[in-house]
Amino acid sequence: MSTAAPQPKANQGQPEPRIDARLKVTGGARYAADIPLSNLAYGVLVTSDIARGQVRSIDFEAAKATPGVLDIVSYGDMTGIEKPQFGSAYTSLGPLHDRTIWHDGQIMALVVADTFEAAQDAARKVKAEYEEQHPSGHFGSAGTETIPAKGHAQRPKENPSAGDFDGAFQSAPVKLEAEYRTPTQTHNPIELFSTTAYWTGKQLTICEPTQSLYGLRGEIARQFRMDPADVRVIAPYVGGGFGSKGPSTPRTAIVALAARRLNRPVRCVVSREQAYTTMPYRAPTRQRIRIGATPDGKITAFSHEGWELTSRIDNYAVAGTETTTRLYGYGSVASDVQLVKADRQTPAYMRSPPEVPYVFAVESALDELAYKLGMDPVELRRVNDTDREPIHGKPFTSRHLMACYDQAAQAFNWSARNPKPGSMRHGDWLIGMGCATAVYPTHIAPATARVRLRADGDVLVQSASQELGTGIRTVAGQMAAEQLGVSFDKVKVEMGDTELPPAPVSGGSNSTASVCSAVLKACQQIQERLFRAAVASNNGPLAGRNPADLAIRNGALVAKDGAAQKLPDVFALLGAGAVEEYAEFIPDGGPHDAVQKLYQGKLTMTGGPEGKKAKYAYGAEFVEVRINSRTREIRIPRLVGAFAAGRIMNTRTARSQLMGGLIWGMSAALFEATEIDERTARTINRDLQDYFVPVNADVQQVEVILLTEVDHEVNPAGVKGIGELGNVGTNAAVANAVFHATGKRLRQLPIRLEHFVA
Amino acid sequence: MQRFAYRRPESVEAAIQAVSAAPGRPNTPPVRAPGQFIAGGTNMTDYMALDVMRPEILVDINRLPAARYGRMEAGAQGLRLGALVRMAQAEDHPVIKSQYPVIHDTLKLAASRQIRNMASLGGNVLQRTRCEYFRETSWACNKRQPGAGCSALDGFNRQHAILGTSPDCIAAYAGDFAQALIALDATVETMGANGGRTIKVADLHQQPGSTPNVETVLEPGELILFINVPAGPWTARSRYLKIRDRDSYQFALTAAAVALDLDGDRVREARIALGGVATIPWRAHEAEAALRGKPLDENTAAQAAQAAFANASTRQHNAFKVPLGKQTIVRALLETKAMKV
Numbered sequence A: 001m002s003t004a005a006p007q008p009k010a011n012q013g014q015p016e017p018r019i020d021a022r023l024k025v026t027g028g029a030r031y032a033a034d035i036p037l038s039n040l041a042y043g044v045l046v047t048s049d050i051a052r053g054q055v056r057s058i059d060f061e062a063a064k065a066t067p068g069v070l071d072i073v074s075y076g077d078m079t080g081i082e083k084p085q086f087g088s089a090y091t092s093l094g095p096l097h098d099r100t101i102w103h104d105g106q107i108m109a110l111v112v113a114d115t116f117e118a119a120q121d122a123a124r125k126v127k128a129e130y131e132e133q134h135p136s137g138h139f140g141s142a143g144t145e146t147i148p149a150k151g152h153a154q155r156p157k158e159n160p161s162a163g164d165f166d167g168a169f170q171s172a173p174v175k176l177e178a179e180y181r182t183p184t185q186t187h188n189p190i191e192l193f194s195t196t197a198y199w200t201g202k203q204l205t206i207c208e209p210t211q212s213l214y215g216l217r218g219e220i221a222r223q224f225r226m227d228p229a230d231v232r233v234i235a236p237y238v239g240g241g242f243g244s245k246g247p248s249t250p251r252t253a254i255v256a257l258a259a260r261r262l263n264r265p266v267r268c269v270v271s272r273e274q275a276y277t278t279m280p281y282r283a284p285t286r287q288r289i290r291i292g293a294t295p296d297g298k299i300t301a302f303s304h305e306g307w308e309l310t311s312r313i314d315n316y317a318v319a320g321t322e323t324t325t326r327l328y329g330y331g332s333v334a335s336d337v338q339l340v341k342a343d344r345q346t347p348a349y350m351r352s353p354p355e356v357p358y359v360f361a362v363e364s365a366l367d368e369l370a371y372k373l374g375m376d377p378v379e380l381r382r383v384n385d386t387d388r389e390p391i392h393g394k395p396f397t398s399r400h401l402m403a404c405y406d407q408a409a410q411a412f413n414w415s416a417r418n419p420k421p422g423s424m425r426h427g428d429w430l431i432g433m434g435c436a437t438a439v440y441p442t443h444i445a446p447a448t449a450r451v452r453l454r455a456d457g458d459v460l461v462q463s464a465s466q467e468l469g470t471g472i473r474t475v476a477g478q479m480a481a482e483q484l485g486v487s488f489d490k491v492k493v494e495m496g497d498t499e500l501p502p503a504p505v506s507g508g509s510n511s512t513a514s515v516c517s518a519v520l521k522a523c524q525q526i527q528e529r530l531f532r533a534a535v536a537s538n539n540g541p542l543a544g545r546n547p548a549d550l551a552i553r554n555g556a557l558v559a560k561d562g563a564a565q566k567l568p569d570v571f572a573l574l575g576a577g578a579v580e581e582y583a584e585f586i587p588d589g590g591p592h593d594a595v596q597k598l599y600q601g602k603l604t605m606t607g608g609p610e611g612k613k614a615k616y617a618y619g620a621e622f623v624e625v626r627i628n629s630r631t632r633e634i635r636i637p638r639l640v641g642a643f644a645a646g647r648i649m650n651t652r653t654a655r656s657q658l659m660g661g662l663i664w665g666m667s668a669a670l671f672e673a674t675e676i677d678e679r680t681a682r683t684i685n686r687d688l689q690d691y692f693v694p695v696n697a698d699v700q701q702v703e704v705i706l707l708t709e710v711d712h713e714v715n716p717a718g719v720k721g722i723g724e725l726g727n728v729g730t731n732a733a734v735a736n737a738v739f740h741a742t743g744k745r746l747r748q749l750p751i752r753l754e755h756f757v758a
Numbered sequence B: 001m002q003r004f005a006y007r008r009p010e011s012v013e014a015a016i017q018a019v020s021a022a023p024g025r026p027n028t029p030p031v032r033a034p035g036q037f038i039a040g041g042t043n044m045t046d047y048m049a050l051d052v053m054r055p056e057i058l059v060d061i062n063r064l065p066a067a068r069y070g071r072m073e074a075g076a077q078g079l080r081l082g083a084l085v086r087m088a089q090a091e092d093h094p095v096i097k098s099q100y101p102v103i104h105d106t107l108k109l110a111a112s113r114q115i116r117n118m119a120s121l122g123g124n125v126l127q128r129t130r131c132e133y134f135r136e137t138s139w140a141c142n143k144r145q146p147g148a149g150c151s152a153l154d155g156f157n158r159q160h161a162i163l164g165t166s167p168d169c170i171a172a173y174a175g176d177f178a179q180a181l182i183a184l185d186a187t188v189e190t191m192g193a194n195g196g197r198t199i200k201v202a203d204l205h206q207q208p209g210s211t212p213n214v215e216t217v218l219e220p221g222e223l224i225l226f227i228n229v230p231a232g233p234w235t236a237r238s239r240y241l242k243i244r245d246r247d248s249y250q251f252a253l254t255a256a257a258v259a260l261d262l263d264g265d266r267v268r269e270a271r272i273a274l275g276g277v278a279t280i281p282w283r284a285h286e287a288e289a290a291l292r293g294k295p296l297d298e299n300t301a302a303q304a305a306q307a308a309f310a311n312a313s314t315r316q317h318n319a320f321k322v323p324l325g326k327q328t329i330v331r332a333l334l335e336t337k338a339m340k341v
């Protein structure tokens, strides 16, 4: 055991090293764009230089004359191909279906050549003439349109409310009202976006990093009016997605069309720069919080309003009010979400889509309230802790928020903090300490898996889930090893291919719960077959026993009294070399056709506030900042997070997820912002030089505490998602610490040194 | 990127000739000159990939005799550094570390170690601005295309310069090392079609004025061969303070190279050069003058800082660089004074 592999506590699995760790560090893991193909042609996108208008003409002459150029797909070429469908695709925009430009960097053509270099050179020679219109790219820009999210977007179904907010707020002895802003952010997974497509007769194969293999298959089949069974999608590994690779994009059909026209495999790896505009982003928000409270800190009135930016053509909303209105035991609640439609591409999911921006506002406001009341911020949360969510009064399947606070506060040594702003100092550096709540709804979705156990104890697990670096292969393998009584190194896990049984989108942190539940079920089916064979044999050591009394351990079936039969002997009884089981898992209350939908690539994820009990994972995060008293650069020497998230399958991969979350949360607080040119609505910082994310030097001490939490009600695996828990609230904890250090409240992210020099 | 011919000459003469062999086009901005040198390539290939640089002939100078141009000499007169010395090599040199810490700092705080292993000293001095509107060719930019206009003036200009700007260009000089060089009165020895010359590093770069496309006084095809840094009583008490959002791997928002010759508390000679705030490596003569002969303390340091930015001109997103730049100078002066030499 080590820091990276924490000693498991009760209800926590072994810190097995990742099943693919060696492959990844040696470069052996193959990503979609690494798959070797013969006779490959290369595609490069041509994108618009304006954000709004019409393409009057587009000149391909010079491009076509470039040696090596094979084909150019552009306007007029998409006949017979459907536009993308918003929902399974991040946008309904079919960029080549007509000549309207809706956003900066919109796809205008795909140039295909023998080599990448020739395609790139030719793509740069394409010249477009536009009929340009003045774009509105920001909240404040004239020409944007504001509409309610409810009724226009998928979320919120309702604006959560409870009691009489107006009355309670008005009569509250202590009032707080504040506005907060969060910026556009771009996912920037290190693996670039790419599509490789080839046709074999009428069958289409797509190699593309995706968080939803079956989703992409269904959507591409729909666009090409094909039977989904004729489309295969492969993504052996995905180099990070964070939501950006969840929904499909217009690029895929364009590349597939080029491959069909050329009758040759075509690969398009989108440049980092073009990814900023051809892929989605996290929408910027504006928010208003109003809180009414009693002098001892009890919140009696809570209102959360949000404005989110979206595109002209799609209404995408995250509506984080669904979570924030259920975070504490507020007396009365009001909420509202508005969409502001601008000349930008459609935003989409980005790691903890609703919670990251919305919890920033709430957790900042609570800190402000604590100062207003002269209360310790931890105690303020304790006073408002609750065992029922306030909207419908549902109990939680489990909630250990304050236990997280207590453990994290102790590890952080919170009691050493002098609450007076600006009071703590080390030499020329101001010290600030702040904390905030992390919360993430627990989701679950239908999933399927196939598991094969061989007589020699080798296990094969198959499920078309997606390994994004989260460790899903590892924990699915651990589940099978545990259930089939073999050591972990006997297990092989195959994922990342629609030839395998379907699994849900890797999103909403549902994968471990969903996929492991399916694996668990398949393993139980195998156990049952083996147990039945053993008890039904005429004279074996387990003959005549009750199958329910058997277990499988260390390569043998064992009874409570110690009687045992080795696996090869059980297989001999069956007359089989291997036993294979396919299982379908449908979550409690899920629709009966959930798995049919899954095969079609349609999502039926449930959880969070839905159902009889509310399902959430919680954490408490503490941050220390240091700010130079002269030059005001902001550094973060310490991050401490304690989390209670049900069963932890593997303490190593769990810590890694949560640590990465804390680091990203800090990054969102101090560094990240996609800058949009105010005049043109064009994206300015389109690479990792100008879009800042932390480097090693910025990440000092990061401590993750995994609490024991047993929750049998949340789902069969007892697992709450942790992939998106860690980066919720961190931004507020940083802002709160910055206030403590300087006495200056920053309500807008990112917090940068220019806010402090004057 | 567009196709180009690649040459690897083994002598300085051949290199100069190879660059000049590209079909001449009068008045081509140097950025778009048909013949270009490449050393470490960390700047050149970056800008070729972005289609900002489009050499027709790329002349790799890494085969020039390493024994001459890859060599560092440290003597009583000062330092003589070959243009092909890698940043990491100079950073690790024991005499630079102990006697010229400001040089060591500018190298250590630049880019990443991997880049410094590749990047040459000559190439570093000549690196191009990181102005976002320069780096993306679909924007109007006077540096890339004279007369096209400057998109940064009224655009997103957080990283842009506040000193030495013109109505035609506000791009900041991005490098760090050159600040140390001008603070220490370094020179470069060059060789071109018309023979060799010695140029003060302080005179090497040109303010944008009405010709932002002309970045240095070098003639097309003129090679930097050596960098000479004279010794002086101020080199040992020197340092570089670089302020940025991240703790590493970021260009300076503001920076100050400071070298001091002190007589007790009193300043005999102060050398101050600024990074991140100016269109060229910027020597803050006014600030130096404000300190000369005075005791160095919080007060005089603040006066010096005030003098340095008296002529600053800011735009929408970079006004913070005035107060930040001043604080950077104050802090750098006081920290340099506190150095144990």
Ligand SMILES: Cc1cc2nc3c(=O)[nH]c(=O)nc-3n(C[C@H](O)[C@H](O)[C@H](O)COP(=O)(O)OP(=O)(O)OC[C@H]3O[C@@H](n4cnc5c(N)ncnc54)[C@H](O)[C@@H]3O)c2cc1C
Pocket: A689, B036, B037, B038, B039, B040, B041, B042, B043, B044, B045, B046, B061, B083, B084, B087, B109, B110, B111, B112, B115, B118, B119, B120, B121, B122, B123, B124, B125, B126, B127, B128, B174, B175, B176, B177, B222, B223, B224, B225, B249, B250, B251, B252
């Ligand atoms: C991600 C990133 C971060 C960076 N951060 C920093 C930083 O923080 N601080 C900093 O100072 N720099 C930074 N740099 C810039 C880096 O230091 C320069 O790219 C590098 O020093 C250039 O040296 P080179 O040898 O690679 O030059 P090249 O790319 O080979 O050449 C650069 C230019 O100089 C010309 N040239 C090269 N050698 C000669 C010569 N001997 N005579 C005449 N002309 C010549 C070339 O024609 C070209 O125009 C960063 C670069 C990157 C990519």
Ligand code: SF4
Pocket: B129, B131, B132, B133, B134, B140, B141, B142, B143, B144, B149, B150, B151, B152, B153, B168, B169, B170, B171, B212
């Ligand atoms: S600041 Fe200079 S480099 Fe940048 S866009 Fe303007 S002219 Fe071009």
